[in-house]
Amino acid sequence: MIDFAPVFLAQVHASTQVQFAYDIAASRVVFVNAAYAHVLHGTDAGANAELPALLRRIHPDDRGYLAAHWQQWMRGERLVAIEVRLQTPDLPNQWFSASPYYHPGGPGGPLLLCTLHDISAAKYHQENSDLFNSRKNVTLEVLSHDASGAFILVEQIAQYLREEIPEPALARVTQMLGVLEQTSRESVKMIRNLINLEFSAAADTDLKFDRVDLNLVVRGPLEQLQIGQGLLGHHFSYALPPDPVYVNLDVSKFTQVLINLVSNAIKFTRDEGHVRVLVERLPGRARLRVSDDGMGISAAMLPHVFERFTRARRLGLRGEETIGLGLSLCKTIVEWHHGTLAVASTEGAGSVFTVEIPLAEAVGDLAPSELDQPVGAAA
Known part of the structure; x- marks a missing residue:
């Protein structure tokens, strides 16, 4: 033996x-x-x-x-x-x-x-990967709004010219303007579909939770969004609490929820409008709010905004289309984090989307004097 x-x-x-x-x-x-x-x-x-x-x-x-x-x-x-x-x-x-x-x-x-x-090497590799993914997603959102705005402007100009040019003397020009209008419309749809596919594919990956400071997770994407939306003409601001807020997150998926909520707020807020993100630490939970002073949601549609392929989907102020999956996926991801996603809105006055998730284990800290004792004595 x-x-x-x-x-x-x-x-x-x-x-x-x-x-x-x-x-x-x-x-x-x-x-x-x-x-x-x-x-x-x-x-x-x-x-x-x-x-x-x-x-x-x-x-x-x-x-x-x-x-x-x-x-x-x-x-x-x-x-x-x-x-x-x-x-x-x-x-x-x-x-x-x-x-x-x-x-x-x-x-x-x-x-x-x-x-x-x-696990130092793995942690720093994961942090860099999460940072790269969040920057990529923010860049895609900013570029999509920028490119969509340009195509929508071309479409609107083409519509105007087609209506103003007399028929049938310049029928060929009218036909070409129609093609330009249709191409611009399809380009906007393609851009939004690509963004939605990226979001859906990332949401379909396996969950990986880490105990992280929520402030550090969201600060990078929020800084990028502030720069990007400033360039596009919105007033975007955010506020974070002064102390760390530890939560258990799948960092990649949660940052996509944040970016999606901000993107929706911008989509339905006029140029020079205001979008604001607020992170707060509450007893036992963390709260993230995305608010805007945009077009808001009608009372009839409000109960349906989180449904898959919701009847509440609508064009953005710049004509952006939606397939009605974004908020449904956001709600699912938040619920994977044992949290909630809610909305309050007044038509014509803006919307507030509120995410709440549990804090990581609420534990007390050790005083420095206690750390001088053997671990077994720190009961």
């Missing part, structure tokens, strides 16, 4: 991920593998003495989050992996995924075993 204990111990020591065992009753680290020295630059013999300094390097926004999960893990509850940041002066934050395992029956009592995966 093979004795697997030394085999697995050798495997643990050979791992490039930090692995440790914590004696819950004694409030002590009783084992660390060789990766601890390479990754966290500590020593086997000094692990407990080094622990308070290591804990003080945890990002301030992650300390309470880690402490709350740690207390649950030590009771054998909610054994889910979490992601935390470790700070090092003059260096980027180091990201770790902490995966717990509770062993109830060690010789001295229960043990908490944990593996720390360094």
